[in-house]
Amino acid sequence: MDTGVYGAVAAFGASFLFARIIEGSLVGILDIGGAIQTGVGLGGPALLLGAGFVFPVANFIASLITGLVIGLAIGYIIILARKFTINQSDSTYGADVMMGAGNTSGRFLGPLIILSAMTASIPIGLGSLVGALLFYIWQKPITGGAILGAMILGSIFPIAIS
Template sequence: MDTIEINKKSFWYSEWSFPILVGLMSAGVFAGTHMYYQYGVGAFNEVAIVAMLKAGMDGGSYGAAAAFGASFLFARILEGSLVGILDLGGSILTGVGIGIPAILLSIGWKAPIENFAFAIVMGLFLGIVIGIIITTVRKYTINQSNATFGADVMMGAGNSSGRFLGPLIILSAAGASIPIGIGATIGAVIFYLWKKPIAGGAILGAMILGAFFPIALK
């Protein structure tokens, strides 16, 4: 048995390990939010983002934290599915650590944030769901091809250089298939006209047309 086949059967290279790892990270981050909510320390995020949650705790309005965190989580799930690497800052720290707790608090469901054991279970569950969504979407889109199209090296750039990811995502999508490339281009143009980062539009466009025209290479 060659090395590739051995790696595929090991925990670190298996598809089912990714949701578990994301779940464990999410459990810790959600528990950190519980610590901050109860004791004022422990949140895993930047000060400015945690301040949004604090504003809701003081004033009772969690709209800003919920919208900001949830939008980051949604974007990073799509990005992780296409690019192949999950941005932990946007997805886990901001999305699971701030966005989802803010949504739960805004609807009056405080138990997952007030109870430590419940926070661990909730974070674990959310992380596993996120991991399953990413691996499933990626499996039925770009991973149906035998090539990565450079997608495995796209992430890791900071926010200041992230604006250069848009053209790279378009090129990767075009390399995956013509319909996916067209979708990424149209999405990027729409977001450019909307004066938003084109990377988000390219990802959304590629995912939408990719759902209708999946890659079926063998």
């Protein structure tokens, strides 16, 4: 950050994002979402800072608006690219198998997240447990509830870093 050279970060973010868009039909939706967040979250600010635009990164409201504009632009590009390529054929290119495997393995992630949250702190662990229980009652995957519950109580009862 001190040198003002952001080329490596911008290249990493852009390549990570581009690779996931290209192989989009072969990976799960969470992998694509994470790649987009990584690409935009690292590559976008690096490109802006490298070009000398500090305001969209330094100002919180401006950064939210900038992220919204970049996110919408990338979303529309992905929708258009998929509309004119993959949606023209009857093949799913294995996406149904990969997403099914990701969803099946994701079921085992919820209990691991709860256990990990409990080792972090009691309030975070309880938040994770309550969130997972609520999602279970709503017949949704408990992984999302565990993460949201841990995040909510983790923001109220943060862990002191020494």
